[in-house]
Amino acid sequence: MSSDLVYAAKHAKGFMPHEEGTALFEAACRYGKLGPICEIGTYCGKSAIYLGAAARHAGSVVITVDHHRGSEEIQPGWAHHDPTLVDPRFGKMDSLPTFRNTIAAAGLEDEVIAIVGSSERVAGLWRAPLGMLFIDGGHSEEPVTRDYEGWAPHVVEGGALVFHDVYPDPADGGQAPYRVYLRALESGAFTEVSALGSVRVLERVGPGI
Template identity: 85%
Template sequence: MSMPPELLHAAKHAKGFMPLAEGLALYEAARQYGALGPICEIGTYCGKSAVYLGAAARETGSVVVTVDHHRGSEEIQPGWAHHDPTLVDPRFGKMDSLPTFRATIASAGLEEEVIAIVGRSERVAALWNTTLGMLFIDGGHSEEPVTRDYEGWAPHVREGGALVFHDIYPDPADGGQAPYRVYLRALESGAFQEKSVEGSLRVLERVAPGI
């Protein structure tokens, strides 16, 4: 089944960094695994990937919980290549992607399918008790945050469910290596087995307990 054209249009035009082919691969993974339980996204930004996930959740009767403090990861702060000055809240002098995210999801008509949690991933993970059908890790891309996201959230993925990583670059010339190292750690744990690859997107399926 193809992604509904109106939602595909919304995803294409949302602010964010997800290439179309990877977004469609994310949508297909969410369609496959979303029926097994809720979909959790770590790293919301402005909601582009949440539209792909929300479209799949609508089809499968699932729901997307997307977690972000909305103050921006390190690579979108002032002085960095991906900084967007339109997302700075002048009242506090800090990044704030939450209003743009809310507009993205409302415009796409996905407010029933996509639930935002505003807070740091590790704080939310410490309170989380629900088994997940799919986990998508796309938050901070340096060593500490991606490790915390994996350790805090991957244990909640059910057997037969999926752990999905974005921005996996085996060649250091293509991008940062922290997500790649954590991705390798997931494979080496024996708990996850790679099922598909699209660009920098990796879909792993849980095949055993533990991480």
């Protein structure tokens, strides 16, 4: 990544550690050559900078899907709540303006395309094959499962399915992404090719999702 994009990613609002973002960038550089990169869970655009930088390198594009009303863990009363992202007109979370500013400031508006809507509804309309899918939306059982079931079938053979916040030890974090990651491996459709921190990169090797 260029130094200006590294700076932008490090200073953007979000939860992606730089080392894990770099692993995401490297995976997207490789698999983005096979087709579009799809991110489920945009938030404020931090990880989209890593993906957008990779898309530029690979000659690809990033589609990032989020309703921008916040997942359960960033709502009022939860540990990751950010009151600056609440729209006072509606009393709801709204990360879309911050995301747009983040991507514009990074100069990645040509590489990163936002779709505003629920992952499940957009997945029901989606038809294009994907070179890489990055699942990083809601982290409880139901949303992670929906994201996997709705989007993983669109990953091309030889493409990648990438999970964030995979914690085998419950003391380190929530278990839903870990359980769905195991499900993907057990399906026989994916095999793990790399792991760094809580990022797991799986490559699609056949049918079976």
